Amino acid sequence: MSSNTSYAPTEKTCVIIGGGMCGQNVATALVKHDISVIIVQANAFSEQPVLQPWFLTRPEMYAGKAHTKKGSVANLETVGIEGARYVVGTVVELSNAKNQITFADGRKLDFGVLVIAAGNHYPALMAKPSETFDERLAFVKAFPGKVRAAKSILVGGAGPVALEVASELRRVNPDCKIQLVTSGTHALGTWTGTPRTVIAGRLAKTNIGVVAGARVVLPDDGSYVQGSAVYERADYKLSNGKTIKDVDIFLPYFGISRTGFLPSEMTSGRGRVKVNAHGQSSKNSSVFAVGCSDKYPVIVEPVIVKEAAVVVANIISILKDGTSSSSKLVGSLPELPGQASPMYVHLGLGQYTAMNLEQKGCVYGLCGRCCGCCNPFCPCCACLGWPCMFPASECQGKCFEKILISIGNMHPIHPAKTPVMAEMVR
Numbered sequence: 001m002s003s004n005t006s007y008a009p010t011e012k013t014c015v016i017i018g019g020g021m022c023g024q025n026v027a028t029a030l031v032k033h034d035i036s037v038i039i040v041q042a043n044a045f046s047e048q049p050v051l052q053p054w055f056l057t058r059p060e061m062y063a064g065k066a067h068t069k070k071g072s073v074a075n076l077e078t079v080g081i082e083g084a085r086y087v088v089g090t091v092v093e094l095s096n097a098k099n100q101i102t103f104a105d106g107r108k109l110d111f112g113v114l115v116i117a118a119g120n121h122y123p124a125l126m127a128k129p130s131e132t133f134d135e136r137l138a139f140v141k142a143f144p145g146k147v148r149a150a151k152s153i154l155v156g157g158a159g160p161v162a163l164e165v166a167s168e169l170r171r172v173n174p175d176c177k178i179q180l181v182t183s184g185t186h187a188l189g190t191w192t193g194t195p196r197t198v199i200a201g202r203l204a205k206t207n208i209g210v211v212a213g214a215r216v217v218l219p220d221d222g223s224y225v226q227g228s229a230v231y232e233r234a235d236y237k238l239s240n241g242k243t244i245k246d247v248d249i250f251l252p253y254f255g256i257s258r259t260g261f262l263p264s265e266m267t268s269g270r271g272r273v274k275v276n277a278h279g280q281s282s283k284n285s286s287v288f289a290v291g292c293s294d295k296y297p298v299i300v301e302p303v304i305v306k307e308a309a310v311v312v313a314n315i316i317s318i319l320k321d322g323t324s325s326s327s328k329l330v331g332s333l334p335e336l337p338g339q340a341s342p343m344y345v346h347l348g349l350g351q352y353t354a355m356n357l358e359q360k361g362c363v364y365g366l367c368g369r370c371c372g373c374c375n376p377f378c379p380c381c382a383c384l385g386w387p388c389m390f391p392a393s394e395c396q397g398k399c400f401e402k403i404l405i406s407i408g409n410m411h412p413i414h415p416a417k418t419p420v421m422a423e424m425v426r
Contacts, residue, residue, distance in 0.1 A: 010110040012036060012319050015101070017091055018117035018258075019046050021301070022291030024081065024411060025308035026115050026315075031083040033316050038109070038422045040087045040101070042129035045075040045136070048409050052125040053164045054349045054401070057172050059141045066137075067416075070408035075133060079411050080419035087422050090129040091261045096284045101261070104130070107424040113315050116273050116289040118258040120299075121227025122161065123251055128228075146231055146249060147172045154236055154244055156216050156252035158182035158189070160345045163199070165251060167348030170206050176248075179209040181216050181238065190341035195356040198392045202347050202354070214240040216252070227256055257292040268294045278329040279311040285326060288315065295333050301410075303339050310334075350401030354392035 014030055016023045019041040027037045051072040055062040065071030067078045076086060089103040100110045119126075124143065127136040147153070147169050155166045158180040166178050180187060180203075187210050188199050203210060217237040218224050230250040237243050257271035266283045267273055273289035274282045281287035288311045296303050313331035317323040344355040 011112040013038060013111055014113045014115060014315055014319065015040060015109060015111035016115040016117055017101070018115075018119055018291075019076075019079075019086075020049070020117065020119050020291075021410060022117035022119065022304050022308065023115070024079075025304060026117060026290055026312055027081050027084050029308065029312040030315060031081060033312075033320070035316065035319055037081075037084040038087060038111075039081070039084050040089065040091060040109070041076070042088075042090050043127050043131055043133075043136070044088045045073055045127070045133050046079050046411055047126050048072045048411060049119070049122055049125060049161075050410065051349075051404065051408075052122070053161075053168045053346075054405070056125060056140060057144055057147070057168045059137075059144065062140050063137055065408075066133075067413075068408075069413045070405075072409060073133075073136075074409055074411055074413055076419040077416040078413050080417065082417075085420045085422040087424065094262055094266075094287075096263065096287075099286050103424075109422070109424060112286070112319055114284075114287045115311065115315070116259060116262070116287065117291050119291060121256050121258055122253065123227060123229035125161070125165070144172050147176075150176050150248035152177045152244075152247050153179070153249045153251070154216070154247045155180045156250070157254045158184065158187040158210060158212075159253065159255060160188065160342045161255075162251075162253040163187060163203075164346045164348065165253065166208050167206060167346070167351055170208060171348055171351060177209070178207070179211055179244065181211045181214055181244075183213065183215050183239075185212055186210065187212075188342070188345060191356055193358065195354065195358060195392075198354055199345070199347070202352055202392070206347070211238065211244075214238040214242070216250075218252075226260065227252065227254075227258070259292060275333075276326060277332045278314050278326060279307060279331070279333050280314065280326060280329070286318075296336060296339065298339055298342055300339060300342070303336060306334055306336065344400075346397065346400060348397065349404065351397045352392070352394050353397040353400045355396070357391060 013036040015038045016027055017040045019039045023039055027039055030037050055072040066073050067075050091101050092104050093102040100108055102108050153169055153176055155162050162180055166180055170178055186196055217239055233246055233248050235243050235245045236247055255270055259267050259271040266281055272294040273292055275289055275293040275295055276282050279288050290308050290311050291299050291304055310331035310333050314329040317330050344353060346353050
């Protein structure tokens with residue numbers, strides 16, 4: 001990727017860890033304001049988590065549509081941002097004293113401002129750090145075979161990601177035992193009343209079990225890597241004293257952020273970055289977070305866009321205007337009570353989708369809520385009856401599948417260009 005950008009010195013440079021939707025939102029906006037940007041990615045490609053459960057169990061589609069607008073994965077040549085520089089590597093340490101990050105291979109990178117946009121651990125759905133595309137493709141091609149051969153699969157967590165993955169696994173293997181383990185009282189814990197009953201009914205119909213009120217007790221002796229999947233038969237102890245035996249595949253989706261490189265005092269229990277009202281780390285004024293802060297419990301596109309806009313405004317204030325005091329930062333994170341719980345969940349994209357309109361103040365069967373796009377083919381419009389019935393069915397699942405798969409990769413894709421790589425020191 002050719003660029004005529006004149007790069008600023010280190011103290012005026014913003015380094016972003018994470019090249020997904022969060023990092024791209026921040027980088028695109030900063031480049032437009034002539035801020036020097038370096039994006040750090042653990043892989044030389046980016047995957048789209050929203051689409052990954054669907055593509056992961058359809059390897060021919062994953063491979064055939066790779067690096068295109070209709071795929072779920074794109075390399076830096078097709079997704080790189082004009083004007084930004086890139087570093088591919090795994091970050092293992094942050095030095096607050098030096099404003100410097102260290103990589104697994106010993107390289108070091110200084111920054112003026114750092115944005116943590118590393119996302120969550122999504123084993124199987126997302127590539128392992130440092131994995132090449134060829135290695136990732138080989139894994140995706142082999143994954144359905146692993147699922148079909150399994151007799152017992154354990155999924156840690158029971159949030160939207162866990163539910164969707166479990167439902168896709170059920171489609172691939174109709175006969176194996178699939179269980180979700182959640183510390184809550186039921187699957188998708190923030191949904192209550194009728195929405196809760198609907199989800200429970202669908203899980204029962206597809207023979208996906210839920211173990212509630214318990215946690216998977218994972219070994220802390222170094223034998224287990226946090227956030228990783230296990231594809232060898234093993235027994236798993238639960239916090240309630242019970243044991244689930246002979247599990248062939250273990251997939252944890254606990255919503256833990258990929259922030260293990262940060263000092264422990266900078267993060268909460270699930271790895272979320274502790275921030276103030278400006279999206280700024282409460283422990284290091286040069287560090288911000290988007291998509292993995294402790295401000296918002298649910299990370300969806302509307303939240304990402306608003307959070308990124310505030311962080312961008314404050315970074316510009318620091319790097320261009322010389323603002324040094326947090327009290328003088330121009331942007332403050334908004335309260336988003338309507339995003340405190342996921343609005344919809346796919347129990348297998350294309351299989352079954354449920355929307356929780358009650359949290360938006362709607363009364364189904366009497367007064368519904370359209371999304372406002374005025375498209376007569378939109379799944380939530382009147383012609384499909386969504387405002388007039390509880391919006392959960394296989395029909396809605398198929399509608400969402402057509403929409404999301406037709407939209408394709410939510411990362412902006414462009415004709416292939418060689419990305420500009422940042423120079424590193426050891």
